[in-house]
Amino acid sequence: MKAGHDITVVDNFFTGVKANVEHWIGHANFELIHQDIVNPLFVEVDEIYHLASPASPPHYMFNPVKTIKTNTIGTINMLGLAKRVGAKVLIASTSEVYGDPEVHPQPETYWGHVNPIGPRACYDEGKRVSETLSYAYAKHEKVSVRVARIFNTHGPRMHMNDGRVVSNFILQALRNEPITVYGSGKQTRSFQFVSDLVDGLIALMESNYTQPVNLGNPTEHTINEFAKIIKDLVGGESQIISKSAVEDDPQRRKPDITRAMTYLNWKPKVGLKEGLKMTINYFKEELRKSQNKTQ
Template sequence: MHLQKTVLITGGAGFVGSYLCEKLLDAGNPVVCVDNFFTGRRANIAHLLANPMFEVVRHDITLPYFAEVDEIYNMACPASPVHYQFDPVQTTKTSVIGAINMLGLAKRVKAKVLQASTSEVYGDPSVHPQTEGYWGNVNPIGPRSCYDEGKRCAETLFFDYRRQHDVHIKVARIFNTYGPRMLPNDGRVVSNFVVQALKGDPITIYGNGKQTRSFCYVEDLVDGLIRLMGTDKAVTGPINLGNPGEFSMLELAEMIIELVGSRSEIVFRPLPVDDPRQRQPDITQAAEKLGWAPTTPLKAGLGKTITYFDQLLRGLEDHSRVRPPAAVVR
């Protein structure tokens, strides 16, 4: 018998958060979506608003929030360089003060709380693939530090709340994720390449194109997050969630050009500061502790993503509004 749980999702109107809201509602759980709509979009959750078990609250988690809930997914924080570098001080506040506020809430109401951490805690890694035991190679004072170090500090807080207050925590280190509902102007590599290919613009690769990333389809990721939340108190993480398939930026660009049927040319630009050269998750722990592995091949996931962006672009009168900015890509 399904035991109903009231679930709070911060950043619930965001790219990943909206899928999480959808999945947990489908499972019969009341869901409270909290979002300040900096990068979250009402369109992402519009189809859920008629559900009487769904509640939306406009709120910034750098301010305290009070609710009676059983589980908390702390997804709130801009995750693309364009957005987290727009207001780096606020990004750090969201990661650190937001974590304190959600941990405090979890402590008061005895809720499970999951932190959406990131592969960025590994920085520009000297270990490949990255295991959870690797401590990382992160610049603490660079332009990406607001996000990288903010997430690292949030992990510290989660484990200190567990040690000091016995809070039931979960920490997921999320690797590059893609799919429909990504913002077209967020500066991430998949959205950049897809939008440029659909418009026939030159595809911009930063560096020589040999740097690698691993791309996980959003629905696979959400399945991993829910599995992690469902584990007992002994399983805290951090646990890597991502697709171990590794692709260079050049391989990704060529695949997207082929799938779109685009005439876009590839152009090269200087590599941004602190951009990681390699990124690939070791998901051994996810397989052993969660029984989880991604199932969506990159071409299949890209096909769905391309269809989404194609429909989005056709619905916009002024395509310049979604031109990907020249910025760091994840």
């Protein structure tokens, strides 16, 4: 928007909220369409960022068939639109295509270790198929595609109750509730701040690089370390407690970002604690607003 582009946002608001874009409503360059991309979309565009799909386990497991449809039929609709209007299309894939990886850190050349019938399969396999579709359209229909494999991301405007590690831990700490760690807590994650991801997506779209690219922060922490970092940043009285492990929960997650650094000149700039402070401040404000509403 700030660079002068006309932007059309298409959302079915399954996990999004209008409040996240309300500051753009009424702007001359902005249009908002309330639609599900499982239904064909007819617009004139020259770039498509296909970001649609619930991405947190509680959301994508809530309606697994819907998740698969969004990543298959929805992706076909976006690739078909790109073909019709000659647009470049960026597919938001995920680190989940690597499953519970047997290679560490994960390079884009790794094919993954995914349970095709497990509770996470609707998302993992949905995204794997969306990548397959992208390269089929690129090869046979000459569609210009970019594929970003996005690792754990956090920041302001996250859905408060999306069930992800970041939002769970921050909300629990802010409410002085126990911070719940599932399994041993020794499983690892790598968290990037949302502004770094946006920069990476734009750099990928503007590049001529067509193979999948990992976008994530390679600084790795165990879930136990992460719980302690958030507890220390928030303060309060929360205790860290353990619960039984979640099925098919990946044990290690860390991107190899050599491709992004080489071909996009991209790497994360925002440190973990710096980004978490901004996310915590956002959550504090949202909690305050919701408390005011209920009073």
